Amino acid sequence: MASLTRMDANEPLHIHDDDLDLYVAGRLSAADSYPIRAHLIECEVCGRRLARAVECMLELAAQSRSRFRLVNRERRQEPRTSTNDPGSMRMLHPVVGDWSNVRILDASKSGIRVQTSEFIQTGSLVQLRIKNTIVLGEVRYCVDAGDGFYAGVQVQDLH
Numbered sequence: 001m002a003s004l005t006r007m008d009a010n011e012p013l014h015i016h017d018d019d020l021d022l023y024v025a026g027r028l029s030a031a032d033s034y035p036i037r038a039h040l041i042e043c044e045v046c047g048r049r050l051a052r053a054v055e056c057m058l059e060l061a062a063q064s065r066s067r068f069r070l071v072n073r074e075r076r077q078e079p080r081t082s083t084n085d086p087g088s089m090r091m092l093h094p095v096v097g098d099w100s101n102v103r104i105l106d107a108s109k110s111g112i113r114v115q116t117s118e119f120i121q122t123g124s125l126v127q128l129r130i131k132n133t134i135v136l137g138e139v140r141y142c143v144d145a146g147d148g149f150y151a152g153v154q155v156q157d158l159h
């Protein structure tokens with residue numbers, strides 16, 4: 001259960017390090033994320049800590065991406081699996097957003113095509129939650145498909 005903790009007896013309540021990491025990783029439930037999001041709106045200190053935590057995650061993603069490119073070069077043709085699974089997605093960078101429902105249209109090892117109700121800026125970093133898996137990805141394109149937007153998300157971390 002996420003809760004605010006006091007770093008020092010004289011300090012105001014802040015988000016615990018572990019909870020902040022879980023929040024950035026998208027591993028907190030909606031109920032647990034709520035007090036954290038509410039605190040982030042008001043607290044400059046935790047806002048800066050969040051920015052640092054996101055930077056750290058992006059750095060790790062960049063490292064695994066360069067490893068991934070090496071692997072990917074050797075396997076140009078990848079099987080693409082059509083699905084119609086529900087999932088959820090949230091923006092991680094430039095701003096951390098709320099989870100919203102998406103539909104997973106198809107997926108390969110390097111890319112996932114999703115149907116969303118809202119336009120997502122190309123280059124945005126997003127987290128996609130599909131069943132029990134959360135992946136980090138970069139939005140490569142987003143097109144108006146009439147019944148929503150189709151976005152191509154390039155997966156950045158390997159699981």
Ligand SMILES: [Zn+2]
Binds near residue numbers: 013015043044045
């Ligand atoms: Zn705080």
